[in-house]
Amino acid sequence: MKRWSLGVVSAFRGKAGAAFQTAFYLLLTAGLVFALMTLAACDCNENGVEDCDSAGEAAHAAEMASRMAREYPQPTPEVRPRIQKTGLVQTGALTATRVLHGLMVFDPLPSYTTPLTYTWYPPAGASNFEFFGKQPEPGGPPFVFRNVPANNAAVPVMFDLPETGAYDGERLPELLTAQQGAGPQATAYMLNTVGQTQSLPEVFTSVAEALAAFRAAVLLPRAETAGRAQATVDMWAIDQYFTREGITVTTATCQQTVDLLQSDAAFVAVQVPEPPHEDYDSALLPIYGDSVLALDDLDGGLDLEAAATFRPEQFTFLANTLPQEEGKIWIALGVQQTSALTCPTAAPSGAWEIHTGLTLDLSYATEQCAGCVLDVQVCYEGQELPGNAAQRFVMGQAFDSALEQLAETAPNASVQTYRDWGVTCAGPLPLQLVDTVTSNQWVLEGDSAQAITPTWTITLPHRLMGGDFSPPALIDLDFAAPIGANWHWSNGAATITPPVSYAGGWPPTNIYLVGTIPAGTAAGLYTVNITATQQTTPTDFRIGSDIIWVGEWSPPPEGGEPPQYAMYLPLIVRMQGAR
């Protein structure tokens, strides 16, 4: 045996050998611990969360992939409801302005034979309805027509428009939905403007004269254009994930959340490009179906889903009060109320998310409106807030004080209160349409909602992701925050000064907006908008937004009265806001 190997063997014998072996195993144990913990602590995707922390990874992924939009081909609706206004009838007997509208399904598919259900939501304040031909079911407005054949002639309806609009506004939308069974709805939108009826093409002096003109103007074109083929267009599929940790969802608080979402009290306003139409004709709203809201937790014990739908009763409010832009209309969305959602009696969760999915047909807009920034507002209706005293208190704080504060400090943020009308809206929450799935575009990710107490420092995490820049692009960062002080940018380790150099690819570039909430900041809801702009191409920008709830927060006691709505409202914003 070689001398060196004899030395090794002898080293493992005797007291010295035992000591050597002990030390060896001891060091091996320490090395094993080091290896295991390093492995467990590995952050190979450089997102600040250890890869073995599966719940943390899931939460981070959901938070950062908070908005995912893509364009994909979808068939347009089989039916296209339509409203036409044909003329003004001045009989001399009426003090109000009497108008004649035609309600119909326009241009159905040749194979389309299933009877429809129409629901007509007339302009707010309209009266003295007179239907010719097909009569609606008793009751209304809204007026419901069931089992209407696909080839049914248009339903003429004559009614009085109010001399002044509701809420002293002049813009009075009306809607007509058409639905096959329980299938997706298609909705026509017509905007009536009080005081502009003289711009209508004709003025009739009798009902008979108006009806004759209506039949010539409305029915004939419908017959001529029948027989279209169903089109397939690129639509936007926008998914929004909002993750919240540290606020427990129990069965009771889950039920309170979905009850609020399904009530009339909460809705979201989204401003979309106005679909093309003639002055005398309605526009087809660009949301037909496939819009969902889901609430689930990261442990898989909670899985609720409901369809989103229009809130026709809120359109008048939106058309008169929110900032109006030429070529854009406001639509109101809420959660479908036809069947009540019931939360399961699953284990409570401290890590959960709301997922919303919206299909939006903007095929009529230039380049499908790619890159557009849609304005979104979250609103609730009612002077008397829903829920119990604790919930009303928190909701009241959230909207009253926060919005007043926002209106004072950020007059350009289009944030207003409408308490006189019994409706309050908060925003804006910009929603930018960037296809992040089918194309390698750079994006600004990481919209979040956070709760904080004054004097504390808040960190709003975002990251630049996707794209490919060679040489690296310089990205300017900007923000608009109605509250807070000492705002500065950080890369997670040190303060940085924009622009940041960004090459795209992987890993993402993490950026953090850090600020301090000053003492005395009013409790409530605030929004912070962040803009990242490519320095050499100012038109190439991305927008993100965060919601901050300022105030004391503690998880509600089990079985108590949870003041949860304060956090749910941002969630409503998120889900529909993303649309």
Added chain:
Amino acid sequence: MASALYALAALVGGAAYLYRVRRSELLPLLARNLLWLILGGFLGANLGGAAMLVSRLTGAALPFALKDTSILGALLGGTATALWLCRRYAVSFWSAADQGIPALPLALSIGRLGCFARGCCYGAPTASWLGLYLPDRAGNWLPRYPTQLLSAAANLLIFLALLAVERYGRPREGELTRLFFALFLLKRFGIEFLRGDALPAVLGPLNTTHLTCLAGLALVGAVSLTQRNP
């Protein structure tokens, strides 16, 4: 840094354990068995994560919330491994455990410094005088309960208490081990109220960790009664 502190904890804890044995002929064997104990503890610590993974893959919801990794799971895994080792070498579990157990809180005390460096096991935000400006795992810096440091201090106190009881209390076989488990579970029960990553409550203010601690305390009590009245 954190991994180095965890390794230091294992080194110091292991050395303290071997120092207490003082039978040099057994030291290599005991040192080698430390590897099994560490592996058992590591597997036990990740039981929650494994259960969550299975739940996700199968779509079967867990009846209660769990943590990915937990020290309670590590204790369970380590204890199971120790029982297996004692059975294999035909030695009394209680006797062996009494010899080694005081080294455990010492190691855990250092290990919590690793948690502090790593940012895990962080505390809930607080405005009390205890608050230190610390991050959570997402990097949100707030005044928080320094739960890692509180836990490290508590573990150190348990270590000292065990040494004192051993020296002056004349404990019977197994009592030192049961005392450690009782003190540790009480500490963990209390600290959970201050944790920022605490699981959601399932019974009043108590969550799964609290209930596990209470179950563990009940088990320790039951075993103590059994051992006292064999």
